[in-house]
Amino acid sequence: MTRAHFTTLAGGALALGIGAVAAKMSEPAPAIVPPLVEPAKSAMPVPARGRTVSESFAAALQKETGGKRWLLLLAATEKADASDMPGLIRAVGVDSAAVRMLAAHWADLDPSHMFHTVYAELLLPENTPGALPSRYTLSSVLFEQWVKNDPAAAVKALNDVPEFSGRENLRMTASNQLMKADVETGLRAMKDWGIRNYSPDMKGVAAWAARDPQRAAESILKNTEGYARQAALREVAKVWGNANPSAAFEFAAGLDSTSRAQVSGEVIRAWAERDAAGAAAFAATQPEGAFRNALGQSLVTEWGKTDAAAALAWSQGNLRGSAQTEAISGLVKSAAEKDLAGAAQLVATMEPGTAQNRASTAIFETWFNKGKGERAAAIEWLAALPDATVRKAAIERVQWNWAWNDPAGVRDFISGPNGALASHSLIQQVARGQVSKNPEAAMQWATSLPADRAAEARAAVLENWLSIRPEGAADYVRKLPVGEERSRAVSSVSQSLIYQSPQQAAAWYRTLGDAERKVAREVFDRSGLPEDQRKQLEDGLKAP
């Protein structure tokens, strides 16, 4: 190699390097940094990636209209294996009909492959570039198909899958499908997976129970807990109560007192539906008061639908204590659903007292829940009742749903002529909702209320204001005129701030006058702060 050649080669290499460095330096700074939270790592083997859809095919899927687009997809799916399915699903994008169709085929082809893929996808943050669309649709279709084709394999997969944040949802999806296909397996799976606070599809339970109610009841008691147990037992007891109530009661006698009351209650309800007099005669002859009470509530609730007066007389003669009160309330509710005026008349004939009060509450609740158009009349009726406790208790029975479904209606009610019926908790609930929107406007609303509820409403608004914008709430309090309300407000703010930050509580304290500092100091002293925070507070209070 001559020197000239060497110079040329060295220069060329240098230029190559400079070019590469220049290219590197010319890279733009990343505009958007990916999420700082790393995805959780897959603890199962991730299936190998299959083929992607060719550009021409992808374009056709986007461009074609009418049936042809679907036939293209159908033809491609026919030739695809499981590993190709993610590619096809990515190509159709967010098209729920197409995704469901492809998912059904994938689940038939190789549910295990699909499960492993979906599991790996569920570990990725949503909207990760390149992730499969509609991951929840995919898991739903997977278990719908898999449970139909091979429930044992589906259960095994969910037994073996490592713990991750989406596992409980997958198991709930699967148990819902299992309950449709095979009740016993479904219930067992729910028990093994610790699913309690979820009520799956119970449509299959009645048919299962009809084949052998005792076996069904035993299986439920052995394998289930929580809501599922209650719902399933109810279904079985219904079937058994129709077919052979004596056998059902005999079985229930061997259970613990809670299960016995539950099963027997449902059995007698079913019996009363076809033969109220027979069921009532049986209940009346039970020597054990607690058991008779348990039967009575279900019996008269059912009986109230057909002969409320007889059910009431039976309750008064055969039940006692709070069981009698609750039973009468239940039967009046049943009667009121069929004939409101008749039920109200029946309640009017009752002796004044707790049972009549609860029955009046039941009338109101049923009337109020008949619809928006009935509410005003129901409230007028309630307002005319003499007992303030009944009026408040009745509103409390409906307030949560009412405030959730119709917050504006509740607001109008509180500011209206019958607003004095509103309980403290209802005013709190409305205040919370309004403050979350606009605290200043909420305070104006509270101030505009009639005097008997304005102070309470203002206190509720302030309390909730402190939970959303403490600083703004404190500013509002500082502007209040001196007096009892301001003093109470200072106490509320101090209470809130001391748990937010000792420094902030101290800063707030320093803005107060002597009398109010005393109020704040009392709150701080009662707060039970940990030692380190107490010191921060004391240092802050001493600061100029």
Place this chain on the structure above:
Amino acid sequence: MMIASRLLTFAACGLAGFFGMNAIGPRGAVRREISQAAAQSAPVGEMPMPAVEDSALVAEWEKMRSQYGREPGDLPTLYLAVKDTKDAFRRRAFRAALLADWAITDPRAALAFLREKDSGNVNQFLREWLRLDPQNAIAALLADEKGKGNLRSLLSDIAKVAPARLAEIAGALQKSESRFDSTARDAFAIFAQSDPDAARLAAESVQGVLRGQVLAGVAGVWAEKDGPAALAWAQSLTAGEARDEALKGVLTGWAKTDPAAALQRIDLVPPGGEENYYASDVGAQVLREAAKRDWDGTMQWLRDHPGKLGRSSLNGLQDVMSKRLNSNPAETMRSLSKSGLPGLDNVLANALLNDGYAQRDAIWQWLDGQPPSAFTTSARGWVLNAVAWKEPETAMEWIEKIPDTPENQSIIERGTMSLLNGGSQMDRFESFFAKASPKMRSSLIEAAFRFGGQGMSRDPALWIGRVNELPPERRSQAISGLASSWAAEDPAAAIAWVEALPSEKERSGAFSSAMSGWAQNDPVAAAQWLNTQPNGMNRDIGTSGLVSALINSSPEDAWTWAQSIRDPSRRLSALQLAQMGLRSKDPAIAKQMLESARLTPTEVQALTQTPDAQSFIRQ
């Protein structure tokens, strides 16, 4: 020449280096995206365009079509036949193909048929129609209320195929019955991604209930790219709820790219939360995005601005906290313990009840390795609370493992209380109790008596045995709880039991509770029975219980009964309770009754200072 050719060679090499480097791999963010997408492994080959004519499935479909006829009038029968197909894949594929063809041949007839026979598939059909002929599809849907209902759920599709019609549609829709509905905002966000200026103009033209949503959709997308400009635009809108929604959109969008800038401006807009909708205020939404982007920076901002956002806004951090817990539980717990933000314990509690639950073991393990502190005590309580809700047997095992020391007593008691979840899980008490070790039995019994329940009156003998299991110094509350529940069902038996109690202190507390439980259920019978009792301490105690049961339902009666008590201290307490009840019902009557009663000056003075019920509740 030689020099020239060398220079050319160097230039060529330089260019090769530059372009070669670019060709080796994609750049910056793009490279990162691809590496994430390829998290599994690289794809192997491509699926070519399929040959429809070679497909057996397509042939099957064509055969079915021929069998039922190809005229528009034949499609309903064909549809019903497809619906009966057992195989889910075929059913879905054939139905989709049929609906797509129907959208070409006679869309109005198809819509009418589906509305009547299979409303669950109306939207799938409408998507096909929109792909084919958006203008006519939209016109048909705008013509009636049912159609407008469909349009709401198709807004995102319309944003892609006919964005110019979005404003007209949004203006024609009423507020959704679902408070979670954000379809208009989402649709305008899609529109703004593709054509920001047109989307902004369209949003500005929308009037009516959805104006705020559509402005927010545009504002959010714009602010991600140019926060200051989007903010200036939103601030220039007419003041009102719609502008506030737009500002909320700006701050939430801006937080995705510049959290500090968005957080700094949080006071520009009222909270704007949806009533009764968790973490929906602007503080929560901005915190969610800010923490997603920069957790440490967001924590620092919260520390630097105490009191700016309250506990309900902090709930916006829940999702990110759950993700962080799943990604690195130890580091996340360490960060929380050092955060100095007391409000975060509530967020941790909610995260543990939701997606963060999967890390309960790791978190517990981490807590085991830490020196005890207020944070570890609180965090242990929240972990136990979540485990008790989801896997109570596991929670019991964990509680059993906690050393039974005085420092751990509060954690053990809190965990035990969580098992019964405020009384809602009392039906599971027996199964817990059967498995509980001596360490937990006492706490469980105490928790059960605190929550009460029908089980006690069903089997009082069993519960008397449980009372006796408690150490003597912890029995009073349990005895009172049982007396109250039992007396509501069987007052005679309950009172007989109470009268036989050996300790006078327990007897008097239980007697008062029994009378209260009885009187709450049947005040007339309880009062009649009391009237038959001789004067003395027993009667005074019973009367106190009756008074406490009557103060809400019948404060006048409570007042009269209170005056009949002879023991001065019990009498004063009962009178104070009755006064509170009277004042709550009618302050004028309360005053009148106070003035007309025969009371000692000390009693009058004490009663005058009795707080009213509301301030009592507030205190």
